Amino acid sequence: MNQESVTFAIIGAGTAGMRAYREIARHSDSIRLIEGGRYGTTCARVGCMPSKLLIAAAERAHQVRHADLFGVRVPEVQIDGRAVMKRVRSERDRFVGFVVETVHGFKEEHRIQAFARFLDNHTLKLSDGRILKAERVVIATGSRPTVPPLLQGLEDRVITSDDLFEWEDLPKSVAVLGSGVIGLELGQALHRLGVRVKIFGRNGRVGGLTDPAVVAEANRIFATETPIDTRARVERVERADNGLILHYFDGDNREHIETFELVLAATGRMPNVDRLGLENTSLTCDDRGVPHHDPLTGQCGDSPIFIAGDATHELPLLHEASDEGQVAGLNAVHYPEVHRYAKRAPITVIFTDPQLMIVGPGHRALSQRATPVVTGAVDFGDQGRSRILGENRGLLHVYGEPVTGRFLGAEMVGPRAEHLAHLLAWSLQSNLTVADMLERPFYHPVIEEGLRTALRNLHAKLGQEGSPGLRRLNGTVSRD
Numbered sequence: 093m094n095q096e097s098v099t100f101a102i103i104g105a106g107t108a109g110m111r112a113y114r115e116i117a118r119h120s121d122s123i124r125l126i127e128g129g130r131y132g133t134t135c136a137r138v139g140c141m142p143s144k145l146l147i148a149a150a151e152r153a154h155q156v157r158h159a160d161l162f163g164v165r166v167p168e169v170q171i172d173g174r175a176v177m178k179r180v181r182s183e184r185d186r187f188v189g190f191v192v193e194t195v196h197g198f199k200e201e202h203r204i205q206a207f208a209r210f211l212d213n214h215t216l217k218l219s220d221g222r223i224l225k226a227e228r229v230v231i232a233t234g235s236r237p238t239v240p241p242l243l244q245g246l247e248d249r250v251i252t253s254d255d256l257f258e259w260e261d262l263p264k265s266v267a268v269l270g271s272g273v274i275g276l277e278l279g280q281a282l283h284r285l286g287v288r289v290k291i292f293g294r295n296g297r298v299g300g301l302t303d304p305a306v307v308a309e310a311n312r313i314f315a316t317e318t319p320i321d322t323r324a325r326v327e328r329v330e331r332a333d334n335g336l337i338l339h340y341f342d343g344d345n346r347e348h349i350e351t352f353e354l355v356l357a358a359t360g361r362m363p364n365v366d367r368l369g370l371e372n373t374s375l376t377c378d379d380r381g382v383p384h385h386d387p388l389t390g391q392c393g394d395s396p397i398f399i400a401g402d403a404t405h406e407l408p409l410l411h412e413a414s415d416e417g418q419v420a421g422l423n424a425v426h427y428p429e430v431h432r433y434a435k436r437a438p439i440t441v442i443f444t445d446p447q448l449m450i451v452g453p454g455h456r457a458l459s460q461r462a463t464p465v466v467t468g469a470v471d472f473g474d475q476g477r478s479r480i481l482g483e484n485r486g487l488l489h490v491y492g493e494p495v496t497g498r499f500l501g502a503e504m505v506g507p508r509a510e511h512l513a514h515l516l517a518w519s520l521q522s523n524l525t526v527a528d529m530l531e532r533p534f535y536h537p538v539i540e541e542g543l544r545t546a547l548r549n550l551h552a553k554l555g556q557e558g559s560p561g562l563r564r565l566n567g568t569v570s571r572d
C-alpha cells in the first residue's frame with residue numbers, strides 16, 4: 093500500500109490552511125498541505141473578491157443614474173452585461189492567480205492534490221488511494237453554500253455564489269432566497285445592473301443586524317430601491333418553460349405567483365466537516381458536526397487535531413480564517429504545549445449601499461448581559477458630509493456601559509460604514525471609554541462627525557461627568 097508518514101498534515105489550502113502551512117513550515121519540513129479542489133481560496137475565487145467586483149460595477153451604474161441630483165445629466169445609462177461579467181471574471185482571475193502563485197511557491201513535495209478523510213486520529217485516506225499518517229492534523233476545509241429542500245430537483249435553474257461569477261452575461265431575472273449577507277450584497281448589485289430581482293428573506297432579517305431600530309431602518313432603506321420582502325414566505329417553487337415559478341406570501345400574508353429565470357440560493361453556508369470521516373476519530377462533535385474545540389487555541393478536545401476558518405462555523409470571515417489558521421498552525425507545532433490567543437474585536441462589514449456594519453458582539457448579545465446597555469444614536473438624514481455626497485440616509489447606534497462608560501460596540505446602516513466600523517473596532521479593542529473616544533480628533537466636514545454626534549448622545553445618556561471632548565491638563569495657570 094502507498095503509505096507515507098509525516099509530522100503535520102493540513103486539510104484544505106484555503107486562507108486558513110495556507111496560513112497554518114506558513115506557520116508550520118517555519119519549523120518543520122515534515123508537512124503536507126492537502127487540497128481536494130482547485131487552488132485559489134474561496135475568498136478570491138467565489139467569495140469576497142468577485143462579489144465586491146460585481147458590487148463595484150453596480151455602484152458605478154447607480155452613481156451615474158443618480159448624477160442628476162448634482163446637476164450632471166446623463167441621458168441614458170446602458171448596462172453591457174457581457175462587459176460587466178468580463179471585468180468581474182478577469183479581475184477575479186488576477187486575484188486567484190496571485191494566490192495560486194503563492195501555493196506553487198510552497199515546496200512541491202509538501203503539496204498533495206486529493207480529498208482527505210480520517211481513518212483514525214492519525215491516519216488520512218486520500219482520494220487518490222494513498223494513506224497519509226500524520227502526528228498532528230489541521231482541519232481547514234472551509235464551508236459551502238446550502239440549498240434548501242424547497243429548491244431541490246431544480247438545480248439547473250438554481251445558482252449559488254459558487255456559480256454566479258462564472259456568468260458570461262447577466263440574466264434577465266433572479267429571485268434571491270435569503271436576505272443575509274450574500275443575498276443582500278448580490279441581490280442589490282444585480283438589481284442595480286438592470287436584472288429584475290426580488291429578495292426574499294424571513295423573520296425581517298437583514299444582513300445579520302440584530303438591533304431592532306437599525307434592522308427597521310435598513311429594511312426601510314433597501315425597500316425604497318430594491319424589491320425586497322424580508323417577511324415573505326416562499327411556499328413552493330416549480331419549473332416553467334423559461335424559468336421557475338415562485339408561489340409566495342408577502343409580509344402582509346397576500347399570495348403571489350411570480351416567474352424568474354433563476355433562483356439564487358443565499359440561505360447560508362455549512363462547514364465542510366461532514367465528509368471528513370470524523371466519526372472514525374476520537375473527537376466529539378456539535379449538532380452541526382463540527383468537532384468541539386477551544387476557539388482560542390483551535391484544539392479539538394485534547395487531541396493533536398486543530399481546526400480553523402469557516403470549518404469551525406464560528407465567524408465565517410476572511411480575517412478570522414487567517415488568524416485561526418495561524419493559531420492552529422502555531423499550536424500544532426508546539427503541541428502538547430498549547431496556547432490561547434486573544435481574538436481581535438469582532439467586526440463585520442456588509443458591502444451594500446448603504447453599507448451595514450456590526451462591531452462587538454452585536455445588540456442582541458449585549459442585551460442578554462446582566463448589566464444594562466445604553467444606546468447613543470445618530471440619524472444620517474441631516475448629517476453634513478453625508479448630505480454633500482447625496483448619501484444622507486442611515487442610522488448608527490453605539491452602545492456603552494453605565495458606570496464605567498466603556499464603549500461596547502455598534503450597529504449601523506449608513507454611509508461609508510466600512511470606515512466607521514474600523515474606528516469603532518479599534519476603539520473597542522483598545523478598551524476605550526466613550527469619553528476617551530470623544531477626545532480623539534474629528535475633522536470637518538466628514539462622516540465621522542456623525543459618529544461624534546452618536547458618541548455625544550451616548551455620553552449624555554451614560555450620565556458621565558465633564559465636558560466631553562476636552563482634556564483638562566494637570567495644574568492651574570498662575571498669573572503673576
Ligand SMILES: Cc1cc2nc3c(=O)[nH]c(=O)nc-3n(C[C@H](O)[C@H](O)[C@H](O)COP(=O)(O)OP(=O)(O)OC[C@H]3O[C@@H](n4cnc5c(N)ncnc54)[C@H](O)[C@@H]3O)c2cc1C
Nearest residue numbers: 104106107108128129134139140208234401402408409410
Ligand atoms: C460570496 C461570498 C462573499 C464573501 N465576502 C466576504 C467579505 O467581503 N469579507 C470577508 O471577510 N469574508 C467574506 N466571505 C467569507 C470568506 O470568503 C470565508 O470566510 C473564507 O474564505 C474562509 O476561508 P477558509 O480557509 O476557511 O476556507 P476556504 O478558502 O474555502 O478553503 C477550504 C479549502 O478546503 C478544501 N477542502 C474541503 N474539504 C477538503 C477535504 N476533505 N480534503 C482536502 N481539501 C478539502 C476546499 O476545496 C477549499 O479549497 C465571503 C464568502 C462568500 C461565499
Ligand SMILES: NC(=O)c1ccc[n+]([C@@H]2O[C@H](COP(=O)([O-])OP(=O)(O)OC[C@H]3O[C@@H](n4cnc5c(N)ncnc54)[C@H](O)[C@@H]3O)[C@@H](O)[C@H]2O)c1
Nearest residue numbers: 240270272273274275293294297358359360361408441442
Ligand atoms: N461582507 C462580508 O463580510 C461577507 C459577504 C458575504 C458572505 N460573508 C460570509 O458568508 C456567510 C454566509 O452568508 P449567507 O448570506 O449565505 O448566510 P447568512 O447566514 O448571512 O444569511 C442566510 C439568510 O438566509 C435566510 N434563509 C434561510 N433559509 C431561507 C429560506 N428558505 N427562505 C428565505 N430565507 C432563508 C436566513 O434566515 C438568513 O437570514 C456570512 O455569514 C458571512 O460570514 C461575508
